Amino acid sequence: MRAVDAIMECLKAEGVEHVFGIPGGANLPTYDALYDAGIRHVQCRHEQGAGHAAEGYAKASGKVGVALATSGPGATNLVTCIADAVMDSVPTVFLTGQVRTELIGTDGFQEADISGITMPIVKHSILIQAPRDIPRAIHEAFHIARTGRPGPVLVDIPQDLSRADIPYEPVASVRLPGYQPTTEGNAKQIRLAAKALANSRRPVIYGGGGVINADAAKEFRELCVSDVFPVTCTLMGLGAFPADDVQWLGMLGMHGTRTANYAMDEADLIVAIGARFDDRVTGKLTEFAPRAKFIHIDIDPAEISKNVPAHIPIVGDAKRILPKLTAEYRALGADRSRLDAWWQRIRGWQEKYPLRYDDADDGEIKPQYMIQAMYEATDGRAIVSSDVGQHQMWAAQYYGFTRPRQWINSGGLGTMGFGLPSAMGAKVARPDEDVVCLAGDGSLIMTVQELATCVTEQIPVKVFLMNNGYLGMVRQWQELFWDRRYSHVEMGASPDWVKLADAFGALGMRVTDKGELGEALKTALSEDGPVLVDVHVTKEENCYPMIPAGQAARDMVG
């Protein structure tokens, strides 16, 4: 059979039901095979849209997201998505067409060395050299993308090889001698960790995106409630622990709560689970959690002691390790009341420093209010896919996520324009859920063409645009740290978002008055098709509290 038909068989064997992409010369054979392969292809309007859609799909479902592009510009348009996926550990496979083998290296038409370009930002890449290698390569790609620390895998397929005839036999298993992720966790280390927990008086559990990746929210919660451990999560871990729980301290880090950051500062023991001590979390490293010892559970050994030296490292899959740790901990019979004094201190901070903002008493819509209205309108149940900026931080602070895979955003790379295509992918993966794209006006216009995809492919995402007329996050930094010199951050009044939505064939709505917001959002949610709600919010509101870059928890402002 043709190699491209074998690719379709492999995709189906991997359980792929949906792919996102755009055809072109070098992947014409693949698209010919796709024509009647029984896999739903979502034809995006830009390869970046396809790539982020694949990420949103993966983040919402836990399955591998797949994006397709042709050689040259098609492939290079995926670069941002690949970088995004590697930073946030998103299981994704990117299939690119390459020019014919005889043209490789000759600056042939639409030739770009995409494996070379993406080498520093992939988990792995495979440049196909012989047609018979293709099926194995596809299965290896999926295996590598989804296991261990997930990430993007690129498979670059020269056009002539993809058309070749190959004897196809299903591939039963992949064997990669250099790739054997550790999953179980060292039993002695787990016991030591349990003992350390039982002996700590000021513990904090710090969960990250790895808990969600591992599908271990339940196991995570069980550890947290095996005693009254205070719990915080990173931006990527939100939803791993319900925000309405009494043990929840809020997000930590630059725009986290004072309580979470102060607790880290005074903790005697921190249990990091699937979290990588990013600089947005630690601030100034030398002043980060200076009194604490660290238990670090991560599937990637290279994360252990990369930024913060671990005292009890445990390498493995959180889903496998957490139940063992919980069982060991319970067996030790620690006295819960030893944490009373710690909770007293924490409750003190919570009372003194709740998340707060000055609401307007006229019709003005404060951005924080908008998030609360969004929460009300969706009953707190929507899957929220966010762009990057202030709106993203306000959502993290005010939406109160209660379940994993409910919050989808670009954390490591901070890619503006992520929100809409990612929401699209999430909606394809979870058609029965309300999927909301929380957009910023600066971000949305970077990938707004995907509204056309949503309309044409009938993917009813609801875009709630927090329109402040600024590149707000940058404006905030200019206001606070650059003497209010607003250099090139104004967005002006263009476009007219309602007309733009209309032009795409989506429903556009505008809200400028607080009193109308809740109803408008509900109307949008009840519509059958894609809707864009342009919500005009306070133009110059700052996102607080915050740890200024490179400073410590104690230096929080606002």
Add this chain to the structure above:
Amino acid sequence: MGEPGTKEVLNLEELQASGGVRTGRRHVLSILVENKPGVLARIAGLFARRGFNIDSLAVGPTDEASMSRITLTVDGATHPIDQVTKQLHKLIHVIKIRDLEPDERVARELALFKVSCQDGESRAQVMQFTEIFRGSVVDVSKRSVTVEITGTDDKVEAFEDMVRPFGLIEMVRTGEVAVARGRGAT
């Protein structure tokens, strides 16, 4: 402050952090890799991206056709060596990495020195040094000799110091290759 209540007492203060240490010395890493296209580019790229410096790198086939061995030397003063090896391990084509300690490795490097010899006397001296260093003269011209030296990098550097005063026209070094001492595989 409340008591832990558990019978398994542990003083948190006694826990020691591990990893992230700078050893301050040169490390010789012997890396067994699958012989796949681009594997060297991946390793070099990883060093570039993580800001690690490669002091020397030698690569060649092994006794097994599907494998190559890379011997790489890194300065353990500027980078935590465990980060370097852990990041290398993440490359799918890297099968095995061994950080060969000085007392458990045999290491050799080959160097070619083209030394200027203006007269018979300096030529005789260079040839005498060559003998002392157990090297060999591989080419001679009217006003130069080319010497091959094999040994550890210390030896190569010592020879360099000896002949530099004569006028070193050129020097090429392969970088060290190493194997583990004794019967066991590296």
